[in-house]
Amino acid sequence: MTHTNFPALPEALPAGRIVDTAEHDRAPSAAPARGLLWMSDAPVDAAGVTWTRLRNDHERSGLYPVLLEHDYDDSRNDRWSFFGTAGGLDVDPETALRTLWDRLQEDREPEEDDEDEIPEEEWPAGPWPGLAPAGTGEDSPWAMAEQYAAHLQDDPDLHGRPPRWRLGLIPADTGAGALTLVGWDGPCNHTNQVELISAALRTWEERFGVRVVGLGSDRLWVSVARPPKDLDHARAVALEHFAFCPDNLWQGGYESLDAYAAALVGANSWTFWWD
Secondary structure, three states: OOOOOOOOOOOOOOOEEEEEHHHOOOOOOOOOOOEEEEEEOOOOOOHHHHHHHHHHOHHHHOEEEEEEEOOOOHHHHHHOOEOOOOOOOOOOHHHHHHHHHHHHHHOOOOOOOOOOOOOHHHOOOOOOOOOOOOOOOOOOHHHHHHHHHHHHHHOOOOOOOOOOEEEEEEEOOOHHHHHHHHOEOOOOOOOOOHHHHHHHHHHHHHHHOEEEEEEOOOEEEEEEOOOOOOHHHHHHHHHHHHHHOOHHHHOOOOOOHHHHHHHHOOOOEEEEEOO
């Protein structure tokens, strides 16, 4: 299908197709089909190198590149869902993080007989603590993103297998905005308002030089050019991560908030997983 509202595709792309709103039951039935993203049909070789080439063409093409996780279990690849969203891109970032934080605090009272209850002492508690100070440093966010794409290209998965990445191109000015514009539902077990996720990413782009590099059905990979450099700063960042993706702390193998924060000190990439 040809979409006149989709930007012209760059040259030398692998086989792929444009995914549109008509494919998803969450799109308004009366709305015309709208191209959401171009996606390669299969994993590609040298995915990080190609990501960099497409990123360098972004200003001309208007298409933001993402590496799309392709699972060895092919049945899991059917979980991808891009549906477009009514949420806007003008959500205030601190309001977004405060909203996510407050919802977690409201959920502190566990349901009766909830076997998955998180021990209360493991929950960062209290009123919203506010945004962490911005990171410092001279590293280029895009240079760091390109290095991270190259790393993901070669980094084995948890089972030691070579990574498998498809390519995606989203009509968007930034990686943060791309997630809302495409209607990515990766954080749906935490929030269905992906515009809150985009708003948080937008302030991280500004404060920490974050750039979106990879997406999975429930995972997000970002590069970080200006990470926290000491534990006090990292604790403040960790509280933002808790609001953004509490499963990182609950199910990431960390014994405490400080242990999680220590892993953020000097880290040039962040990965998020919503169970």
